[in-house]
Amino acid sequence: MQVVGEKQNVWTAPTGRRTDEWSECLTQIAEHEDRAAFTRLFRHFAPLIKAFALSGSTMSATHADELVQEVMLKVWQKAGAFNPEKAAASTWVYTIARNCRTDMFRRLQKFDTPLAAEDFTPEQDGEEPFAQLQSKRSGERIREMMADLPADQTQILAKVYMEGKSHAEAAAELDLPLGTVKSRVRLAIQKLQVQFERV
Amino acid sequence: MATFHPQLELLTEHAAGSLSVAQSACVAAHLNYCAECRHSVVQLQNIGTALFESADPVPVGDVLLNRVLARLDEEAPLHHSSPADQAGSNATPALLQRLMQGDFSDLPWRKVTDALRITRLQTGDPNYEFALYHIKAGGVIPDHGHRGSEMTLILEGGFSDDRGTYHPGDFTYRRQEDEHAPQALADQDCICLAVLDAPLRFTGWKYRWMNPFLRLHAG
Numbered sequence: 001m002q003v004v005g006e007k008q009n010v011w012t013a014p015t016g017r018r019t020d021e022w023s024e025c026l027t028q029i030a031e032h033e034d035r036a037a038f039t040r041l042f043r044h045f046a047p048l049i050k051a052f053a054l055s056g057s058t059m060s061a062t063h064a065d066e067l068v069q070e071v072m073l074k075v076w077q078k079a080g081a082f083n084p085e086k087a088a089a090s091t092w093v094y095t096i097a098r099n100c101r102t103d104m105f106r107r108l109q110k111f112d113t114p115l116a117a118e119d120f121t122p123e124q125d126g127e128e129p130f131a132q133l134q135s136k137r138s139g140e141r142i143r144e145m146m147a148d149l150p151a152d153q154t155q156i157l158a159k160v161y162m163e164g165k166s167h168a169e170a171a172a173e174l175d176l177p178l179g180t181v182k183s184r185v186r187l188a189i190q191k192l193q194v195q196f197e198r199v
Numbered sequence: 200m201a202t203f204h205p206q207l208e209l210l211t212e213h214a215a216g217s218l219s220v221a222q223s224a225c226v227a228a229h230l231n232y233c234a235e236c237r238h239s240v241v242q243l244q245n246i247g248t249a250l251f252e253s254a255d256p257v258p259v260g261d262v263l264l265n266r267v268l269a270r271l272d273e274e275a276p277l278h279h280s281s282p283a284d285q286a287g288s289n290a291t292p293a294l295l296q297r298l299m300q301g302d303f304s305d306l307p308w309r310k311v312t313d314a315l316r317i318t319r320l321q322t323g324d325p326n327y328e329f330a331l332y333h334i335k336a337g338g339v340i341p342d343h344g345h346r347g348s349e350m351t352l353i354l355e356g357g358f359s360d361d362r363g364t365y366h367p368g369d370f371t372y373r374r375q376e377d378e379h380a381p382q383a384l385a386d387q388d389c390i391c392l393a394v395l396d397a398p399l400r401f402t403g404w405k406y407r408w409m410n411p412f413l414r415l416h417a418g
């Protein structure tokens with residue numbers, strides 16, 4: 001963990017955006033249509049996207065490859081919209097992958113909707129820098145704390161996020177009562193210190 | 200600022216992309232009004248990112264890389280971009296404007312009772328009906344239960360029921376067993392978005408005869 005002062009400095013300095021290798025690649029693509037940077041990004045992320053596509057095993061290998069292509073092409077086309085102050089590169093790529101997969105599932109089920117998954121992301125350009133910083137910190141914290149979650153909670157989070165299953169589907173597959181699934185997800189989310197409004 | 204929010208479970212499924220189109224659209228419309236829930240969703244997506252990053256990579260050959268490289272010069276497909284950024288404002292969420300293709304007054308409203316008119320919007324969702332309710336100022340939706348679930352988001356005006364008073368941006372989610380009779384606030388007509396997976400069922404004797412007419416129209 002870095003100390004607050006240091007981090008503050010890193011992200012407000014005019015030239016010193018918080019940089020990691022993948023954010024740098026995205027910036028190179030956006031500014032110079034840099035194919036070498038794209039190739040590096042591809043070698044890192046394509047295997048993760050494929051893993052994401054195949055988890056839950058409802059997607060064929062052909063469709064998984066199609067998804068990899070579609071996501072990486074979008075990464076190239078939309079690199080200009082990536083804002084390293086708002087999110088980590090991996091978060092940005094994950095969001096595109098999740099949206100493309102949702103759309104692909106809907107296409108494969110042949111249901112015709114006027115809405116694309118990316119329409120469901122509210123424009124957050126008005127978000128205050130403080131909230132952006134908090135969001136990025138929460139990402140770092142979650143990454144560190146994920147390793148400490150009990151296995152039964154990680155397993156359910158993987159079903160929900162990687163396999164894209166609803167709580168009810170996860171319950172059916174794991175042969176657990178729906179209430180147990182819900183409470184495990186909630187416990188995990190509380191341990192990861194996600195803030196939410198109590199209902 | 201909203202007082203009533205979606206349950207954590209709904210926000211999680213929304214963030215993971217597993218919520219149905221109609222329900223997800225309703226949650227997304229709430230996010231338009233609610234900075235707190237937007238913030239929660241960003242954090243919930245961070246969980247997805249952490250799992251994504253730590254997945255066991257599945258090898259991808261150079262054939263695929265070359266195929267993508269060959270396509271980089273393609274024009275990006277045009278995507279209808281939403282109207283001006285309206286996050287945080289109380290204007291009708293952009294997503295809804297797209298489904299409505301016009302103003303509330305342009306929609307084909309169907310009269311259900313003197314106080315209630317309904318119009319349905321097409322989301323393509325095979326399981327959930329996505330409708331707008333227009334309740335006259337002071338009007339009551341007769342006592343009803345739900346055969347399934349009912350998600351509601353206030354867009355204009357407001358209503359109150361046994362749990363409280365709801366204003367624009369407020370979100371409710373009710374299950375089968377809950378019965379309620381929301382009443383629009385006295386000073387303004389109320390327009391709300393409702394997502395149902397089964398038709399309403401009026402429970403009061405006076406309106407029970409209408410139940411057969413309230414069939415679900417998903418899609």
Ligand SMILES: [Zn+2]
Binds near residue numbers: 197205233237
């Ligand atoms: Zn909220």
